[in-house]
Amino acid sequence: MVNGVLALEWQERIREQLKKDRKEAEELLQTWVREASVQGEEASIQKLIANKLVEMGLEVDEWVMEGDELLQHPYFVSPRTQFEGSPNVVGVWRGTGGGRSLILNGHVDVVPEGDRTQWSLDPFSGEIIDGKIYGRGATDMKGGNLSSLLAIQTLQRLGIRLQGDVIFQSVVEEESGGAGTLSTILRGYKADAALVPEPTNMKIFPKQQGSMWFRLYIKGRSAHGGTRYEGVSAIEKCVKVIAMIQQLEKERNDRLEDPLYAKLPIPIPINLGVIGGGKWPSSVADLVTLEGRMGVAPGEEMEDAKKEMKAAIDRLSEEDEWFSKHPIELEWYGARWVPGDVEMEHPLMETLISLYPAVVGAEAIIEASPWGTDGGLLTKLADTPAIVVGPGVTQVAHYSDEYIVLDDIFTCAELFALTLLEWCKNNGKN
């Protein structure tokens, strides 16, 4: 870890610079959080970010995604096929040559604010109270994006030039399955490794769980409720399907031996999130649909997970004649996140782990994520091993009163700046 030690010579100066720039950085984050960049409404924040990157002297690439290469790609998932109003932005801080390149990937799309009455403040207030900034997207993941941007800016302000390229990616569509990052890959962006500062509470996730959405149609036969025995209740049949899903989840998790998942009660859950069926209280329901999310283990092929679900459904049909005559229909729809898997011995892991204690004051906690990120696409499709580590906590992501602790953003920025120094190599100053 010689290089790590060398990088640490810069730690005090980086920390000082971050302190000096803190007010300016917090105000920048406030402008970002005040942009309600829900799906389809990202143009305005992307303009702010592109302008900032230009100001920092990066080579800026801004484009609206389109074309069959993207739309027909097997990993393309999105509820839409038109992306006007949602440009992608990439800024490259070109290195002097000879160093390793690094992608800093983050998304600017945020999930909708939901029921406004459940928010104590305006959902896009960007207000700072007691060291926290509040608003939809603060933790997921505009705070993390700021850490990435500050890492570059801090090195620049300290007069450092790196040998390797740093590619700052501000993408759309992460919340609906990753079309934004997919588009950067198809546009040719790749690197020797990547960092994705999704909210991990500063834990390091070399592995990320993938997930896929599914829908099950469970059939019944209608009848008047007063003679319900003349029908077959899809609601009652649904109980068997729920038990089948629970059993499948158990089997899949029982055989998972990855130590990174050892602490999680259910490492790769199958969540049944939505149920609906029947039309009339006094009629027997003839159709119930179940919608859910199937976790996919790092290193597992998504197609294999799909086959396993299908096999479980087929087993149920063998046990229950009704299902064999009225098969449960299975549909894979909506969002999908590719699992990610970077080996523990990867050099970027070593760099992060070696720098971590000096920055955070504790050993790094290494885990596997319980959710998907765009890192899976980078690792799997762009040959760019992606590690997820960032400020922010998932407990407030997607909920009302979302916030992020500002200190954590600057801690992460410090870790990233040192990582850049170490990974992409300082050119000449040490």
Place this chain on the structure above:
Amino acid sequence: MVNGVLALEWQERIREQLKKDRKEAEELLQTWVREASVQGEEASIQKLIANKLVEMGLEVDEWVMEGDELLQHPYFVSPRTQFEGSPNVVGVWRGTGGGRSLILNGHVDVVPEGDRTQWSLDPFSGEIIDGKIYGRGATDMKGGNLSSLLAIQTLQRLGIRLQGDVIFQSVVEEESGGAGTLSTILRGYKADAALVPEPTNMKIFPKQQGSMWFRLYIKGRSAHGGTRYEGVSAIEKCVKVIAMIQQLEKERNDRLEDPLYAKLPIPIPINLGVIGGGKWPSSVADLVTLEGRMGVAPGEEMEDAKKEMKAAIDRLSEEDEWFSKHPIELEWYGARWVPGDVEMEHPLMETLISLYPAVVGAEAIIEASPWGTDGGLLTKLADTPAIVVGPGVTQVAHYSDEYIVLDDIFTCAELFALTLLEWCKNNGKN
């Protein structure tokens, strides 16, 4: 059964008259079926019926329901409080005095036609094919209403005057819980007994099952699907509630010893008809609602049935701490039908049973209905014991391609005409 025997002297003449009038009667029924008298759209058919009753020389009373006496009545149930476009019609064929009175009650409101693509003909075609007339409401219960009307008309055309009053009721709102019949009662209509020609396939139902709609709110705690163990799934909790309902249904039916229900697999079902909950496939569902219909046994107090449901929910809370901390909410809403219960030895039962073989050519089948009718209100509130017997079959009620076999309407008309002769007494002709 001396009177019964006397009435039967008229059987041949009644049958002859019905045969003579058959084409006219079928055309009348076609005009009724062609009226799409769904809730709120009954004015037009009621005008046709009122005109017909005036033409027959009955004292006709037509009114739009209103007022607190109705709206605040404990038995009032309706999704609406304004009834414009939905008048009630009653016609009284006044007797000469001294005989028993009889109400002939039927409803003109029909349930919506549903998905039109599932109908082979227009849902309100009124077409006659192979001795059946097709259309929404044919079996439930415009065909039965025609039997009642023909019973009066046939006696009139044979020059008969009865001693007792015959009260022909053409009501609205049966399909949503009986506000139309409730209004006739509050207006003062009552009689020594009543016939309700709902579709029983000519079985005689002295007892009718009541029913009530309920809604259960089952709570969970939301979490991200990837860490679903941090939440509590309302969908999983719902499985316990479904089991509780099944257990309650079993207990209620096991103790039911009424021989009229001996042939039914589940005499008083609790039907769970609608389920819905959760908002997002990858979130843990924090609320599921179940809507259902609870059967109420003839002779059972509705309040007692409600208490029993509440007790079952409370038991579940004792077994499951989650429910004790996050109680299941129970709501009685929507429609409700009062159960009806007329003793087997009631004189109108004896009259019907004695006349039945000569008319139908077989012994009467006596059962209890698996569904509610307005008869319950007449029996319970108007001191007017109501017996349900009519043409039409429930298998097609509320479904696409609803129809009724025309022959059965005339068989029922003959039975009703003889019953009127016997019950209200012929004045002087025999």
